[in-house]
Amino acid sequence: MQATAQGRAPAGSVVEAKALNLTFHTNDGPVHALKDVNLAVERGEFVSFIGPSGCGKTTFLRCVAGLETPTGGSLSVNGLDPDAARRARAYGYVFQAAGLYPWRTIGGNIRLPLEIMGFSEEEKKRRVRDTLALVDLDGFENKYPWQLSGGMQQRASIARALSFDADLLLMDEPFGALDEIVRDRLNEELLSLWARTGKTMLFVTHSIPEAVYLSTKIVVMSPRPGRISDVIDSPLPKERPLDIRDSRDFIDIAHRVREGLRAGMEAA
Amino acid sequence: MTDTPLSAPGAGVGRSGRVALWLRGAGGRIVPVLTVIAALIALWYVACIPMNAHQSVLLAERSGAEVTPAAASERRNMGGIALSLRNPGPALSAAFAQDRPVLPAPHQVAVELWDSTAGMRPTSKRSLIFHGWITLSATLAGFAVGTALGILLAVGIVHSRVMDMSVMPWAIVSQTIPIIAIAPMIIVVLYSVGVQGLLPKAVISAYLSFFPVVVGMVKGLRSPDAMQLDLLRTYGATGGQTFWKLRLPASLPYLFASLKIGVAASLIGAIVGELPTGAVRGLGARLLAGSYYGQTVQIWSALFAAAILAAVLVAIIAGIERMLLRRMGLAR
Incomplete structure (x- = not known):
C-alpha cells in the first residue's frame, strides 16, 4: 500500500482551494457558508478542520468530495476539478455515522464500493481481506453490523473508504458519536494507519485535543461567514504516544487553537 | 483486540x-x-x-x-x-x-364449517373448500397483478417528479371510491367486452391491493437517508446501482408490511366481486345465497372461512418475510 502511495508522482498539492466561496440560498436569505477560503494540502499531510458548528468545515469537505458545488473561486483535487477527481476515485469518504448497510455483512459492506467500481471477483476478495486486516477487524468479515460495537462499526466504515485505495481520505467527525475511551484508541489506531499507508487525511472535528493529537496542520475556522481564521503547523513529531498530550508543545498548540476559536467567535 | x-x-x-x-x-x-x-x-x-x-x-x-x-x-x-x-x-x-337463528351459536357455526369442509367431497357445490378455491384463485391473481403494479408505480413515483405529482393523487382518489360502488361497474364493463369469470374479480382484487403496496414501497424506497445516498455518490454510483444496492433492499421491510395488508384487501376484493353478479360459485356467492334464504349459519360459516383464509394468507407472507429478512441479516 505504501508502495502505491509513493509510486504516484506528487504533482503539486493534493487539495488546493483559491478564494473559494459558497453561498446557500435559503428561505431566510443567503447563507455565506464559505468565504474566501485559501488552502493548500500537500501529499501525506494530516489536516484537521476545527471550529464551531456553522463554520463551514463540513461544507469544505463536501466541496472537496464534489457533494457541494462552490459558487466562486477554484478548487482542485489531485489537479482535477472535484467531479473529475471523484470519477478518478481520488478519495474515500468517512461520514459521522458508520452508515453500514444492515443487510450486508462487514465484508459485504466493504465490497460495496468495489462492486460499484467494477473490480474483479478475485480482486474484491483480496481487497476486503487486506482492508479488514488494516483496521484490525480480521475474522469479522461474515458478521453483521449489529453484532459489532459502535467503535468497530466505525472502523469497518474506514475500511470501506480505504478498500479502493484512494490516496486521499476525507473524514467528517468520524468519532463524534463515540465515547472518549473508544475515541482515544481509534485516534491512536488512525495515526498508525496513516503512518503505514502514507495517505493524505482531511479530518473534520470539534474536539481540540483530537485535532492537536492527530494533525500535522490544524485549520481553525469561524462562522458567519464560514472562513479560515488560523492555520497552525504542528511541531509535534510523527511518532505520537497518547501521553504526548501532557507535553509542553501539545498544550501550547491546544492553547493557540483555543485562542483562534475565541477570536473567530468575537469577530463574528 | x-x-x-x-x-x-x-x-x-x-x-x-x-x-x-x-x-x-x-x-x-x-x-x-x-x-x-x-x-x-x-x-x-x-x-x-x-x-x-x-x-x-x-x-x-x-x-x-x-x-x-x-x-x-x-x-x-x-x-x-x-x-x-x-x-x-x-x-x-x-x-x-x-335452524335459522338471528345469531347462530359458535358451535353451530363450527359444525357447519366442519361439515362443509372435511365432511364432503371438495368438488361438491356445497363444499366451502370448493367455494374457497374459486375465491382464492381470483384473490391470488389479483394480488399478483396488484403487487406488480404497485411496485412499478412506486419505482416510477420515486424516480420521476412528474409521476410523483400526477400518479399519487389519483392513487389516493381511487381508494376513496367505495369498492361496493365501483365493483359492479367493473364487472358490467368487462362483461360487455366479453370478459367474465375469474378475471373481473381479479381486477377488483388488484384495484384494492395495489394501493398499500404503492404507499409502502414509496416510503421504503425513500427510506435511505441523505448520508447513504451521498456515500453512493462519492463512489460515482449510477441511478441503477443506487436502486439495486440501496433503495430496493432498504424497502423490503416496508414492502412486506404492505403485502400483508394487500393480500387481505385482495380477498375482500374477490368476495365483493362475487356479490353483484349473483355468482353461484365462491365465498361471496355463499354469503349471498345464505342471505337470500335466511341461512344465517351458512353466512357465518362462509364468513369464518373467509377470515381463516385471510389469516392463512397473511401468515404465509409473514413466514416468507421472516425467512427473507433473516437471510438478509435484518431480523435478529
Whole structure:
C-alpha cells in the first residue's frame, strides 16, 4: 500500500482551494457558508478542520468530495476539478455515522464500493481481506453490523473508504458519536494507519485535543461567514504516544487553537 | 483486540434450557390470546339469548308452553333482552339450536364449517373448500397483478417528479371510491367486452391491493437517508446501482408490511366481486345465497372461512418475510 502511495508522482498539492466561496440560498436569505477560503494540502499531510458548528468545515469537505458545488473561486483535487477527481476515485469518504448497510455483512459492506467500481471477483476478495486486516477487524468479515460495537462499526466504515485505495481520505467527525475511551484508541489506531499507508487525511472535528493529537496542520475556522481564521503547523513529531498530550508543545498548540476559536467567535 | 461480538440471545443456554425458554415464550403469547378468544366466545353465547329470544319464545308457545306476554303482537314490539328476562326458561333452552337463528351459536357455526369442509367431497357445490378455491384463485391473481403494479408505480413515483405529482393523487382518489360502488361497474364493463369469470374479480382484487403496496414501497424506497445516498455518490454510483444496492433492499421491510395488508384487501376484493353478479360459485356467492334464504349459519360459516383464509394468507407472507429478512441479516 505504501508502495502505491509513493509510486504516484506528487504533482503539486493534493487539495488546493483559491478564494473559494459558497453561498446557500435559503428561505431566510443567503447563507455565506464559505468565504474566501485559501488552502493548500500537500501529499501525506494530516489536516484537521476545527471550529464551531456553522463554520463551514463540513461544507469544505463536501466541496472537496464534489457533494457541494462552490459558487466562486477554484478548487482542485489531485489537479482535477472535484467531479473529475471523484470519477478518478481520488478519495474515500468517512461520514459521522458508520452508515453500514444492515443487510450486508462487514465484508459485504466493504465490497460495496468495489462492486460499484467494477473490480474483479478475485480482486474484491483480496481487497476486503487486506482492508479488514488494516483496521484490525480480521475474522469479522461474515458478521453483521449489529453484532459489532459502535467503535468497530466505525472502523469497518474506514475500511470501506480505504478498500479502493484512494490516496486521499476525507473524514467528517468520524468519532463524534463515540465515547472518549473508544475515541482515544481509534485516534491512536488512525495515526498508525496513516503512518503505514502514507495517505493524505482531511479530518473534520470539534474536539481540540483530537485535532492537536492527530494533525500535522490544524485549520481553525469561524462562522458567519464560514472562513479560515488560523492555520497552525504542528511541531509535534510523527511518532505520537497518547501521553504526548501532557507535553509542553501539545498544550501550547491546544492553547493557540483555543485562542483562534475565541477570536473567530468575537469577530463574528 | 479485546472486542467480542455481542452474543445472540439464549446463546449460552443449553438445549433443554432453550426448550424451556421457548415454552415460556410461547406460553406467554398463547395464554393471553386464548383468554381473549374464550371471553369472545362466552360473550357470543350470551348474545345469542336475547338475539334469538323472539324465535325461542315463539317455539315454546307452539309446543304449548305458557309465555308472557301471550299476544304475539305485543312481543314483536319488545326488545330481546326484556323478552328473555320475562321468559328465562324458553329463551335459554332454545337459544342455541335453532335452524335459522338471528345469531347462530359458535358451535353451530363450527359444525357447519366442519361439515362443509372435511365432511364432503371438495368438488361438491356445497363444499366451502370448493367455494374457497374459486375465491382464492381470483384473490391470488389479483394480488399478483396488484403487487406488480404497485411496485412499478412506486419505482416510477420515486424516480420521476412528474409521476410523483400526477400518479399519487389519483392513487389516493381511487381508494376513496367505495369498492361496493365501483365493483359492479367493473364487472358490467368487462362483461360487455366479453370478459367474465375469474378475471373481473381479479381486477377488483388488484384495484384494492395495489394501493398499500404503492404507499409502502414509496416510503421504503425513500427510506435511505441523505448520508447513504451521498456515500453512493462519492463512489460515482449510477441511478441503477443506487436502486439495486440501496433503495430496493432498504424497502423490503416496508414492502412486506404492505403485502400483508394487500393480500387481505385482495380477498375482500374477490368476495365483493362475487356479490353483484349473483355468482353461484365462491365465498361471496355463499354469503349471498345464505342471505337470500335466511341461512344465517351458512353466512357465518362462509364468513369464518373467509377470515381463516385471510389469516392463512397473511401468515404465509409473514413466514416468507421472516425467512427473507433473516437471510438478509435484518431480523435478529
